[in-house]
Amino acid sequence: MKWINRQLFFLDFTLSSLSRRKGKNLALLFVYTVVVFVISSVLFFTTALRKEAEAILEESPEMIVQRTIAGRHDLIPVEYMQKIKSIRGIQSVRARLWGYYYHPASRANYTLMVPERYQHSEGTAEVGDGVLRTWGTLLENQLYFKTRDGEAMTLKVAGTFKASTDLVSSDLILMSEASFRRLTGMPEGFATDLTVKIRNRKECPTIAEKITHLLPDTRPILREEILRTYASLFDWRSGYMIVLLCGAVLAFFIFTWEKATGLSTDERCEVAILKSLGWDIPDILIMKFWEGAVISLTAFLIGAMAAYIHVFLTSAPLFEHAMKGWAVLYPKFKLYPAVSPYQLAVLFSLTVLPYTLITIVPIWKVAVTDPDAVMRYNA
């Protein structure tokens, strides 16, 4: 109890001491907060995107089988389905028809897809919000396409997707199989790839091996692999952002060092008076420790909260292009707020820990100042 009271007195003294030098401390606090804000925005945003990708892939099939020719993805014959189905442990195999369509008017790529059961009539399409927003030549709810042969083709918009699935469906156009084949020129008996559902997840690698033996020109891709790639990708992106920010962070630490070393005459006098009043070196160190802690924690809290607002309430306007990828069609989507203690711990060790270590030597230099020399010098 006595110890706690002592620390509270130190804290009280530190706060009043900080308030006496508002200008200098607010400048430091502002720069520190900006550093925390930028780093935490990167962390929060990439983690939220990673979680979003994981949530989307949760529903995807365990395996995708693609055919490759000369190392490039090629159309897969539908008859391969029968061969794959003969392998034990496989629940179902489905041929998928999908592709991309470049629309010159909007200068953007759209994703075309044939769903398992297309519920609208022939000559219609179901589209994402981003398509309606960007198509450009939308007239009477009809989308004009140019088929592979150069002929014109129109599809009536039969419906749009809900906003909750924006991230995946914004640039998506769903249509019937016949419309898809006519538009893209994909021959009958071929599909883009095959999806395989597997009963026991643990059997995936063995089944993948069997497929490569049975059909040597194919490449099975496991869901686990895609998840792993996404995890690496987002880690890599946020890692690079932080490496790029290193210069700014380093500048901040040099600024901190300068601030802590270049004490004003007032501050030197304050320490000298305290020491001549009977304060010991450890007392000054504790006071300076509290000073650092107050600035660090305030900057940490404000920076992290501002980053939370920036990422989860305003969709991170500062970073979205760097982090999401190249596509410009993505709507203003809201990410599910996902902040874990682990992220905060990483943020803490990227900002507060270096700050604390860097200020130790200047703090010690202040604490061992000879009061007599300071007072005589100032006089």
Add this chain to the structure above:
Amino acid sequence: MILSPAIIAMILGSFLIGGFALYASFIGIRILRYWDIRSGSELQLGLERKTYLVSTIFTCLLGFELFSLFLFVYTADHIHSLFVGAMCAAGSLAVNSYGYPSLVVKVTNFVLCGIWLLVNHADYRGYDYPLIKVKYKLLLFIALLLVLEAVLQVGYFYHMKSDIITSCCGTLFSESAGNLTAELTALPSYGMKVFFYLGMTLTLRTGIHFLATGKGATVFSIMAAWLMVFSLASIISFISLYYYELPTHHCPFCLIQREYHGIGYALYLFLFAGGIAGMSVGVIHRLKCGTSLEMSIDLLLSRLCLFSMSAYIAFGAIATYPILFSDFRLEGY
């Protein structure tokens, strides 16, 4: 190398910790060479002031070591999804030959930093810095280990390749793996329980004896050290099994996962607290002989002994809770 923010933070932290430890050790070398308490020279006064700098650096380093120890294990756990076959930190640490050595050196450093700080605290109780030479010799050794830790940690993250197929707790901590952990898991749980509780009782008994008579500090200290090491073996052998309620899962890392309410944090914190305080009792008691601390240090030693015993009791309680209150019966299998 995998470039995630956590890994960058760990590498940055290890460089800073290693750098500051080296800086402190340079001051330590000067102190060892030129320290003369009877002198009133400027050099001596400067060195006396520098002892405050070194102890401040080491106080911070201990805090960071604790923080980085848990962050290291948690990061290893977090990145397990990047490796084929890894299900928790056990798999991530096995992806290359730097993982487990890093962890062992990290734990050792944390324990040594704790002991150093307590010796330093005792040293300030004497009017003539009685433990200064021993303290700074120990500091040089710890600084070397901290640099080694930084090298191993950077090596671990640098040689990480995400497409690697690793072995995880299922095989690393299984009875047929043929390594030290396999030996630990294969030990009969009943015998381990007997030794664990016997060790706990003996540690507490020697602690009470020391508190009552002021004698037997070394015995208590040895018991506390032995109990810390044996407890780590017990966690792998039987304590973790009760938390997982699985007779085959011996992983000491899964305990920190959310599914087990992060009970591992409390378990390891109390274990290390008990071990560090307990070992410090013996170290300080041994060093105080023939110095100015002879009379003034007893209260500190009693407090440390009491703290160590309390931490071990808390650790024992956490370890025993599932044994008594869960439906899982290990010996039934």
